[in-house]
Amino acid sequence: MNSPLFDLDLLRAFVVVADCQGFTAAAARLHSTQSTVSQKVLRLEDLAGHRLFERSHRQVRLTEAGEQLIGYARRMLALNAEAQELLSGASVAAALRLGLPEDFAAGRTTRMLADFARAHGDVKLEVTSGLSRDLRALYERGELDVVVVKQRRSTGDAVKRWAETLCWIDSAAYPTLDAEPLPLVVFPPRGLYRDDMVAALEAGGRRWRISYTSSSLASIQAAVADGLGVSLLPSRVVNDRHRIVKPKDGLPAIETMEIALHHRPEASPLVIALASDLAKLIGEGG
Known part of the structure; x- marks a missing residue:
């Protein structure tokens, strides 16, 4: 059975929404639209097989599954940035x-x-x-x-x-x-x-x-x-x-x-x- 591969672009949207506690502010930080950011989070939830946010009119909060994933997401994004920095100097x-x-x-x-x-x-x-x-x-x-x-x-x-x-x-x-x-x-x-x-x-x-x-x-x-x-x-x-x-x-x-x-x-x-x-x-x- 093949395990799902988490797309770093989806993980970045997930982390920014969590940090901004909302989709509107996250969209502004990502220079994107609210609907695009929302679609990325939905796709990540589909890959994870869990809801990652509790959504309401006033705020967005991480679910228990979201709390478990957020640390891994930050580490994966940090490793990606580290690898890019290393390879950018290799040439x-x-x-x-x-x-x-x-x-x-x-x-x-x-x-x-x-x-x-x-x-x-x-x-x-x-x-x-x-x-x-x-x-x-x-x-x-x-x-x-x-x-x-x-x-x-x-x-x-x-x-x-x-x-x-x-x-x-x-x-x-x-x-x-x-x-x-x-x-x-x-x-x-x-x-x-x-x-x-x-x-x-x-x-x-x-x-x-x-x-x-x-x-x-x-x-x-x-x-x-x-x-x-x-x-x-x-x-x-x-x-x-x-x-x-x-x-x-x-x-x-x-x-x-x-x-x-x-x-x-x-x-x-x-x-x-x-x-x-x-x-x-x-x-x-x-």
Whole structure:
């Protein structure tokens, strides 16, 4: 059995009559005639299978069925208006989806992105920050248009690539470099630099243990600064609470990573423009 579909035009007439408490005032608000508004309400009553108004010479009141329907009618009209508003902007606002590692999603990068958004007012820029492995997965599923990731040097295709300068860091105030086994502050398994740190230490015969794990760059930086262990991070995120560990301190240099910029060959001019701005920024030091 097919259920009746309520026409939004009939529902609008019903709501306005209820708000105006009469057909004459409702007709004026709807820029229509009283007979047309009355016919619309009658058609809605026929669809609903109930009288929706108690009519008298002096006033119009909702019946019990009308009271039940009025809330739904208002919601349906509001949803229709919301959908119209959303779709009215869809034709002019192109979505451009960008993925960035956490250490790029601040400072000069966000200023550049804000400038780009202002220069392209018809673009809806959507920026996702996270671990490179997650960003790469989103890109491969088609959920990102442009992505900057960390990857092993010379692995996979990339529009542009740059060497990633890494350094071991310790706390400036509470150093742990001499502790045995050496405490490590790391990203989660399969996270960046973790395997490289472990492999380098084991190759050098240095005992180690995981003291702190986090997927947040800010948390990693704070844990090192507060003396929970050493870590391996890009040189650009070192701050004055850290001490860079020198090769003479016994930890080997690690030069295995690169920064890679990806977008699809068939990318739109807007994607290529954003990628060009990102490449310039990264080339100047991120």
